[in-house]
Amino acid sequence: MTALIKATDLRRTYTAGRSQWFRRSKNFHAVDGISVTIQRGETLGIVGESGCGKSTLAKLITGLIQANNGSVLFDGTETTNLGDAAWRDLRRRIQMVYQDAAGSLDGRMTVRAQVEEPLHIHGLPLDAAERALEAVGLAGPMAQRYPHEMSGGQLQRIVIARALALEPEVLVLDEPVSALDVSIQAQIVNLLVDLQRDRGLAYVFVSHDLGVVRHIADRIAVMYLGRIVEEAPKDAFYAGPLHPYSKALLAAVPKPDPSLRRTSAPRIGDPPNPVAPPAGCRFHPRCPLATAQCQTEAPALRAFGDRRAACHLIEDVA
């Protein structure tokens, strides 16, 4: 079976600052050689700190920005060189959900009109909107409201309903719950889990919150400065990650257990400037285990059973 999405060696460069007379603009690689696959019906969780290129990767997969290099196969079709018109047809099958639900809705339209709009665009029967609204529990009179009359959690459900209306095969969710209260986060995550079970959707779930990702992802990919440093099935990952960066991230997740004494998580400081990433392994300035090799030689992403990791020291540590 072909993978639903297969991205190979994706690269995207941004320009930092304008070039001026005596200063050339600097490029930085927001996404620097990433390969991932997503199977039908599975959830890939993409985690990492702010600025590591998670959102850029999501936009590359959905074709909202152009890749400088690499390819994305959607169900076997190359999408990186598709024209705008062909992409618009594909959008039926790939939908996005963003963090800022209130912002991604047009304040001038009722939420029903906004859920119906993608169906109008693609010339599909409108009853799919009602089904999508029912699926998120906001059918009926609620749908006649305007966005400003609804709460944050309701708005995010509307955004999900709008994405679902087209009955896509994959939802790319970029920090879909980070702006919500914890109790509402749980509601949304449970809703997403139910929808996946009922409709066989695949999710790309981008988040900086390992705690949330744990509830929904089948596989986890950890990004650091534009690269994937580790990718593993969820259970294996949470049982014991391979990469020192993954370990640091997991150790930083607060545990809701008051009997645990507050053990100090290893403090690894702030990420380096992405415009001038460190030589060798990009993580070495923050890595407690770094050796001379790490400072000069970038580690490749190697397979360890059903997981992958990019670190010179895995054999030594594990």
Place this chain on the structure above:
Amino acid sequence: MRWMTIKTLRAALTMWLVVTFVFFVLRLSGDPTDVLLPDDVDQATRNFYRAKWGLDRPIWDQYFSYWTALFQGDFGVSFRNNLDAFDLVWERVPKTLLLTLTATAIAILIGVPMGILAALYRDSWVDRLVMSLAVFGFSMPNFFLGILLILLFSLNLRWLPSSGSETWWHLIMPALTLGTGFAASLARYTRSSMIDVLSKPYMRTARSKGAGPGLRVRAHALPNAAVPVVTILGFRFGDLLGWAVVTETVFAWPGIGRLLTNAVASRDLAVVQCIMIILAFTMVLANMIVDLIYGWLDPRVRVGAGTQSR
């Protein structure tokens, strides 16, 4: 309903302030008989006219009788020709309306599309061209632009008449003069409003829904960008009436603006007061209309639509 009541009360307060202010300022600025009567007139004649116009009575007395008359629809008579001030002004109103509305139409038809184009092709040569024209447009004083147009089209090319209002040809230059500055400021407001809206997350969402560029602009960008532009349109309509005074004088356009200049010069108090009241009333009305359109454009400020609880 409550909203309408508040708006109306506020409008009434504004009108009261305007009438009061104009009344006192005009009377503090000198005795009209100095200007209206010949210099060598004797004191008895002077007193006769002061008594006839009520200028010999205490100012409070004059103020209250002015209000009493106003409520009876009596705006007083012109000191110059004894005609009813309101009739004098009212017969000029259509000309001024014609001029300002044509100028507004020109401003909307030129300014708004230019602003939209500049925003859509931001930082390109289109944007730079439009913005340069806009700076030129609103930096150019009305009287100067008017004189330049007269020089070019009336004196050199002899295409258009330089003064009067007899034919539609007469309308072209005054309306252009008045509309240019307005079009320029509208273009700038439209541009910044569009740029603001285009960067909103729902525009990106529209793209990921599969909406093409044309539909994205029509369905989401334009309606949202229209909200601040309509507000400005309402405010600027008031300014336009002010600019019309100058433009009408330059082109000898027989509207209330030119009447006002003449009436002020000759201290024709009743006429000046009447014009100020009509101008103020128009501005208040324009603002109320903007509020109504605003509610229609933006459901967040829609009033009386039964705000539901969360």
